[in-house]
Amino acid sequence: MRTLRQMWADGDNAIGGWLSIPATLSAEVMARAGFDYVCVDTQHGTVEYQITVELIRAIEHGGSIPIVRVPWNEPGIIGKMLDAGAEGVIIPMVNTPEEAEAAVKACRYAPDGGSRSFGPTIGRIRRPDYVEWARDNIAVIPMIETKQAVDNLPEILSVPGIDAVYVGPADLSLTLDLPPANNDGSPAFDEAYTRIVDECQKVGVMPGCHATGPLVPKRFQQGFRMVTATADQLALGAGAAASLAAARADVTGDGESGGSLY
Template identity: 35%
Template sequence: MSFRVEPDPSLKDALKAADHSLAGIWVCSASPLIAEICAGAGFDWVFIDAEHSPNDLQNILAQLQAVRSYPVVPVVRPAVNDPVIIKQFLDLGVQSLIIPMVNDAQQAAAAVAACQYPPKGVRGVGSALARSARWNRIPEYLTRADETITVMVQIEAAEAVENVQEILDTDGLDGIFIGPSDLAASMGVIGQQNHPDVVDAVLKSIKAAKAAGKYAGVNAFDHDTARKYMDAGADFVGVGADVALLARATEALAASFSNESQTPAPKSY
């Protein structure tokens, strides 16, 4: 006998219920074990990255399953704003997406369309085959899917900051996630995420999102910077990464048994 299945909460559900900025951790190791460890650490959300990490469909599926029993929201970033890749991620059961390198309203609209079934969008229909609908065990999934999915796009170029208002006006878009590293590079100060011009651009984007009634997130591995953006109204902040934490901790441990001085690593990526 089958039982009624309902979709898990997505990022926008968690944001609606929150009375504080949500802190999240990147999971870049492509390891379900590490994803589960991070999911149980007390973060509000885990960011499974497929742009700069060796994550593929099988790895992402295993990580979604590994973190499901924990009170944490999985968020996934594909490598590119592509409807085929986005369709595959959605069919895996990804319900919260952050789409990278979106610089204008047209690209934002394409990201939203890739997450919606026709007639509103272009997502291919395969619910009987897909974990997203729990193989058609979720009642009326095809007509309800849009409301269960969170779509965010990344603001990570000077052009995107210039176009942020038009991007935020995109129908069906839930919010933005700001990437200071690529933003710094596009502004000619690569590696300087805390450069005053970069910080100003981040704050401008957060302010625009709040004025538009949409969510704003940002990446900030530096503790003080993360707190600054939270105080400025950022709804969710990526505050660290599994691989970075492991790198810094192993370096510190090795240095404690060495006479050689340790060169400090950047606090952000």
């Protein structure tokens, strides 16, 4: 299975899923759906470390690339997630080149200018050459999710070792005085997205983002190379609602709610 960095090197885009539910079954279901990557959200999801280790295994078993959004730009947390087998980390609230440099250092070992401590609990079980493998494959993905980060983007992208950046639309919107959502069509929001793609393309860094529904193909058309299309709880809710609507329609014959099915 290719890593994200290998996919991008081959010229391919990556479409992913998102996990907030601490259940290995849902993780494997998401992976087996065919997403290129599945991201475990340890920032806003209801996920602790031990289950994250198990979710990573389930994602791999299902055939997707396991990555993790860490709760903060902190080297101990980042290293621990990589030691658990994550093949990439999304790092929130990176607003300056100094913060971007700290994120990169936390993902790299000393020969590559990093500060990561060696102890890849899962990685070295599978890869005797883990240090070399990590150098070539671990994806470092800072989040660009504030106006400050957008303003500092050229300087952030100049930091060696950044493979991609990932837009957080809700937090970015809040700093633009907009509701916390994908505010497609808002001039300030659209301008920020356009600038992110343009600046990334100048330096060969992959732009990524959250999107749903018709925004997914639009984001790829805009130049994004990594798009998360849905999350486990959203897919579960949408699937359950669709099944219930179909069942009610079958029972009532007119598609209208007939109350309880029992």
